[in-house]
Amino acid sequence: MKKLKNLYLLLCFTILSCAGGDSNVETPNIPEPVASPLQSTLVFPENNKECTEGDIQSDTRSIVNFQWNNSENTDSYEINLKNLNNSNSSKANSTSNSILITLERGVPYEWFVVSKANGTNITASSTTWKFYNQGPGIENYAPFPAEAVNPKRGANLSNVANVTLEWIGSDIDNDIIDYKILFDTNESPTTVLGTTTEQTIEASVAASSTYYWRVITTDFNTNSSTSEIFSFKIN
Template sequence: MILNKYIKGGVLLVCILLLASCSGSSGGGSDDDGGVTPPDPILPPEAALLASPAKDEECNQGNIVSVTQSRVTFQWNASANTNSYTHILKNLDTDVSTEQNTASTSITLTIARNVPYSWHVVSKSNKTTTTAKSETWKFYNAGEGVENYAPFPAELVAPAMGSTVPSPVTLSWSGSDIDNDIASYDVYLDTANPPTTLHENTTNTSINNIALNADTVYYWRVVTTDESDSNSQSQVFEFRTE
């Protein structure tokens, strides 16, 4: 009986000590965060500022390789929170784009002469999938003895590619020319791709209130002509009427 009494007393003492230990380690509203430092916020990359070739430059030549090609260096300013860049160059005559990845703020490419181009840069970070796109600049990579430059292909604005719109429809676009001598626009609109029906020749950059059939897919493009009779063709856009 005495032994059992001592055993019970010992068990009771151990329980009291364990409760006191738990209370001291977890209670009391301590402000101690265990020394864990919160992670720094992940900042998305910022858009790069383009430097050269200059915007709308008309006589860029770079280092001439041959009658048909030259090497051109593209440069831009470093953007914050960025580890690498994707340089996108588009041949505006063929509408073909090429992409190059680099950790630098410049890249040198061999490209065709006597051809209009556009280019931009996408900033990327190793810490996030968010990216940032720079402005898009156009330039003309000059050839030999060019006295007049063809206009840049018109940029189709509305209806947007693949959109569904009510009838009547308004077509709008923007045009630009290094020589600043755009004479007119030929607007082609058709249910065939590419469109071959000339809808209107105009000096404006929009055509309003075009009555079209309902629930029909249409294709359209714009041919820009300057005062020297040089011309360029836009992309073909499609849209559906409601």
């Protein structure tokens, strides 16, 4: 009986020793999560304005200093630029809150900045601004190409027979006189839905069809701009 008791005590001691573990084992270092970058605020070139500053290289090109406010938790910035005449896009990167970019003169652009942080894929985008880069001898600029508001790009609509097309038009000279709307089921619409001084127009639609539309904006000096082609589907 005594031997069984000693064996029992030895077994309990062994179990307790194993359960106690090695006090010298290091606890692994778990890195703290990386804070997500926040949105930056654009500064220059200004929205819906003529950019008159820059280092003129020739009659067709100039170098403009893009600027924005630093955003929190950010290590670098991606500058996204789009030529609104031909829809060509480009990107540039900076670790500061400014960058020099060569632009075509007399051309409308839009731009926004994406804030990035090392160690995370989460990003934050600024608002998008539009501007005209000053061109030689231009006294009146064409309107900016209109932007679609409704329906959203690629929207799917159901159980509707009429759709209100809505857009935003702007001009640094503030002399827009009308909008002509091209609307049909061809990918390059040519049918004139109507001309209006408003920024909305009604369109009749049919089920199981995809519609394409664009806006031609004209100003008092007969300058005009043509928007991108927008589309939506009726289920």
